[in-house]
Amino acid sequence: MPQWSDYSTGERIKILRGKQISQQQLANMTGLSLPTIRQAEQNRRLSLPTLLKIANALSVDTSVVLGQQAPRRAMEPDDRTTLRDISASVHDTAAGFLPSEAEPVTVVDLTAATKKAWALYWSGQYRELGSLLGLLLRDAAVTAETLEGDSALAVLGLLSDGYQIAACVANLFGARDLAYSSIGHARAAALRAGDPLRTARVDSARSWVYLRDGRLQRSMAVAEDAALAIEPRYSDQTPEQLTVYGNLLNHCAVTAARLEDEDRTGDFLSQLHAVGARLGREHDFHGARFGPYTAVTQAVGINVTIGKPGKALKLIESVKPTHLTGLADAARNRYQLDVALAQTDAKLYDSALDTLEGVLHDSPQWARHQALPAVIVQKIGSASTARLRRVSELIGVPAVGLDSFAPATMKTAL
Template sequence: MQWSDYSNGERIKILRGKEMSQNELAHRTGLSLPTVRAAEQNRRLSLPTLLKLAHALAVDTSVVLGQQAPRRAMGQDDRATLRYISSSVHDTAAGFIPGDRVPVDPGELAGATLKAWSLYWAGEYQELGAILGPLMLDASVTAQSLDGDAGHPVLGCLSDAYQIAACVANLFGARDLAYSAIGHAHSTALAAGDPLRAARVDSARSWVYLRDGRLDRSMEVAEAAANEIEPRYSDQGAERLTVYGNLLNHCAVTAARREDTVRAGDYLSQLHAVGARLGRERDFHGARFGPHTATTQAVGINVTLGQPGKALTLIESVRPGQLESLADAARNRYQLDVAMAQADAKLYDKSLDTLERVLRDAPQWARHQALPTVIVQKIGSASTTRLRRVSKLIGVPAVGADGFTPATVKTAL
C-alpha cells in the first residue's frame, strides 16, 4: 500500500509504533486517552488535535494527513532527533541564542566536538542528536565572546557541529536540512580561517549532492576542493593527506556512479597512493582515510561499476585486523558492499550471511541504509528461510527480482 492509501487513524497508529503506547501518546500531547483512541479509529480529528499529535510524533501535519510519506526507516526516536537537530541548526545560524547561555571553556568544546564525531561514526544518532544542539549553542555564544584569532578554534568546533548535523540529515534523507547545515558549516569554516576544514566540509557537501542524485555537481565540488589542497609530493603532512584522500574517495565514488570506468580507475590509483603515503588510518575534522580505507572503498566502487569479480578479489586481500582500524560505520558499509558483491556473483548464501551479520550487529545504523533492501530483492529468486529472516530484519517482503532494475542499485549504493 502507498502511504496515502491508509486512513488518518491508521497513519497515526503506524507513526506511534510499538515503542509508544496510546497512554504515552496521550501524555505527550496533553490529550485525553479517549481522544487519542478516537483519532486512531479515524472517528474524530480536529485541527488542534492534529497539531498536537503531529508535534508529539515529530512529523509534519502533511504526513499525518497522507499528503507526504514519512522518511524511510525512521521511528519515533529518529524523527525527534532530526527535529531537534533541525531547530538547533536554524536557531543557532539565525542568532536565536537563549539569553542565559554563557561562554564555556574552548577546551570543553573541542572535547565535545570529538565526542560528536565519535558518536556519528559509531552510528549512535540519538545520543549524538542530544549533544549537537548544546554544542552549537555553546560554540556560538563562546565565539561571540572572543576577539580575532582567539575565536577561530571555537568557530572550527561550530563548523564541525554544523557539518555533523548535515551528515545526519543527509543519512536520514532530510535533504533540505542537509543543504542548509552544510552551507553554514562551510561559511563558518572560512570564518575560522581553516582551509583544510573548509575542504573537509566540501567533501561532505559532495556527499549531499551525491545522495540527491546531482552527480555532476558532486564531482565538481569534490574535484575543485581536491585541486585546491593537493599536497606536493614532498608534503607528508598527515592532516592535508587525510582530507585530500577523503576528497579523492568522493571523486572515485561519483565517477563510478556516472559509470565512468576510466576516471574511477584513475582516482582509485590515486587513493591507494595517498593511503600508502599516510601509512595508517588517520582522522582529521571527521575525515577518515588511510590505506585500509582505500582498499575497502575500492570494493564498493567496483561493485558500483558492475565488476563483482574485481570486488571479490579485493575482498580476499582484506584481513580482519585491517577492518578493526576502520570506524564502525565504515566497517559496516564495507560489509554491505561485500554482501552486494557476493549477491552479484550469485553467492547467495554467503551474501545473506554477511548481510544478516551487519543487520544484527548495527541495527540502528543499518535501518538508514537502502542497500540491504536492494540485496534482498536481488536474491529474491532464492526464496529460503534465511532470506525471509533477513527480510524481516529490514522490514521488506522477500520477493523476487520483479521490478528490480540496475538503477535501483545505483540509487542505493
C-alpha cells in the same frame, strides 16, 4: 505496496507510532486519554487539537498524519525527534536566536564536545547526537562572539564542524533541504576560520550531499576542485593533509563510478591506494577518516558499482579482521554491505545473507537509513526462502516488489 495516502488516518497514526511506542505511551506523551488515542486510531473523534497533539508527539507535520505527505523512508519516532532537534538547533544558531542565559565556554570544552559529536556520528548514536549538537552549536556561537584573534578562529572552526555533522545526519536521514542549509553554514564558518583543510573537509561532505541528491556532475566538480586546492606535495605534506586529500579522492572515485566512467574511476582508485600507502595507517582529522584499509574497503564497493564483483571479491580476500579494527563503526558496516552486494552479484546468496544479517543485527539503527539492504534483498528475490523473508522483515520491506525503494547507490561513508 500501498501508497501512504491509501491508509486511513488512524492506520497512519498506528504506523507512525510503530512498535517503539504503545498506545498508553502515546497518551502520556500527548496528555490525552488512552480511549482518545484508541478512537483516533479507529478514525473516530479525531478533532484538530487531538491531531495537533499527536503530530507533535510523533515529531511529524500534520500533513503526514493526514496522508498529504509521506514520511521519509525508515523514519522511526526517535529519528523524527532527532531530525527536528537538529533542524531547530541549526536554524536558530544560524539566525542568531541564542538563549539570553547562554554563556561562553572554553575552547578545550568545545573541542571535547566536537570530538564526542563526531564519535557519536560514526557509531550511529543519532539520538544522543541530536541532543549534543544543540548544545555544541549554541555554545560555539556564543563563545565565538566573545573572543578575538586565533582563539576566535579556533571556535569558528569548531562551529563549522557542528554544522557539518548536522549536515551529515540530515543527508543520511534524507532531509536534503536541512543538509544543504547546514553544509552552507559549515562552509561559511570554515572560511571565516581561515582553515583551508577544514574548508576542504566541508567540501567533501558537500560533495556527498550532491551525490545523494543525484547531482553527480556537481558532486564531482566540488570534490575535484577541493582536492586540487589541497593536493599534497611530496616535499610538503602532513598526515592531516593526506587524510583530507584521500577522503576527497574517495568521493571522486565513488562519483566517477556512479557516472560509469571506468577509466577515471580506475585513476582515482590508484591514487587512493597511493595516498593510503603514504599514510601507513588510519587517521582521523576534522571527521575525515582515511588510511590504507579505508582505501581497500572503499575500493570493494566501487568495483561492485562498475560491475566488477570478481575483482571486489579478490579485494575482500585481502582484508583481514584486524584491518577493520581501525575503521569507524559506520565504515565497517558500510564495507560489510558492499561485501554482501559483491557476494550477491557473484550469486553467493547464502554468504550474502550471512553478511547482511550480521549488519542488520549488529547495527539496526544505522542500517535502516541505508538503501543497500533493500537492494540486496531485491537481487536475491527469486530465491524466496524463509530465511530471505526473515531478513526482509529486519529491514521492513518485502522480499519481492521493491521497485518503490531506492536503486543501488554507491554512498561513501562520511
